[in-house]
Amino acid sequence: MASTKEYLEYVLDLLSGLNDITYRYMMSEYVIYYRGKVFGGVYDDRFLVKPTKTVLEMMTDAEFEIPYDGGKAMVLVDTEDRDFIKEMVEKMWDEIPTPKKKGKQ
Numbered sequence: 001m002a003s004t005k006e007y008l009e010y011v012l013d014l015l016s017g018l019n020d021i022t023y024r025y026m027m028s029e030y031v032i033y034y035r036g037k038v039f040g041g042v043y044d045d046r047f048l049v050k051p052t053k054t055v056l057e058m059m060t061d062a063e064f065e066i067p068y069d070g071g072k073a074m075v076l077v078d079t080e081d082r083d084f085i086k087e088m089v090e091k092m093w094d095e096i097p098t099p100k101k102k103g104k105q
Helices: 005-014 053-058 082-095
Strands: 021-026 029-034 037-043 046-049 074-076
Touching (some): 005 021, 005 037, 029 082, 046 082
Antiparallel strands (some): 021 029, 029 037
């Protein structure tokens, strides 16, 4: 099942307290970036984030979900608490690797 634009807009609204949120449409789903790093996405109308140390500490009863066939397990965000989400994304940012620069090898 592909994610809907409406659900993406709902998630972006939850993230509205953060600056520099972007997304990319890929294979009927949406990958979400914070300050240039992928931290999660919308998959089958589920808001999932990477299972970083911060996420697991803040969401002690985290539910793991597979975003797509062959994908690594991610954590389902099941709260509408914007302050909680903002704090979590800001704290997990340092734990996410910086994307490699594309260029001549």
